Amino acid sequence: VQFGDLLNEAYLRELKYYNEFISESYKLIKHDVVPRHYKSPNTPCIVLEDLKRSGYVMVDRHKLLDFDHCQLYAKASAKLHALTIAVNKTHPDIIESLVKESPIAAEKAEQVFKYLMVNLFKCMAAYLEDKKEYKEI
Structure with a gap:
């Protein structure tokens, strides 16, 4: 699995979120719940309202x-979240397509988890190496 595949899948899911879920949400409540999105000729690029x-101002993170x-x-x-429930009642296919597990993401997540765990244990071993109370463990 290439990282680019994961990004492309995330981009397509994000497009579906804006094009389908947010569009259906708007039909229900007649106002925007997120910044407006605009179609972009550049892929993968999503342009949002400023x-x-x-x-609105950005806070210091x-x-x-x-x-x-x-x-x-x-x-x-x-x-x-309430809109998610409302949209799910009329269009369960939209919600299902947004939350279904991605085989690409699942495989990548497993690789990342294994990498993190190996390095976590290496760091822990290096830290505990000179600690007397852990020498015998």
């Missing part, structure tokens, strides 16, 4: 959100 024009912003996120996230 929310700065609507007054190194700082925590305040309570009010956490509350806004929780409400927006709950609405999006």
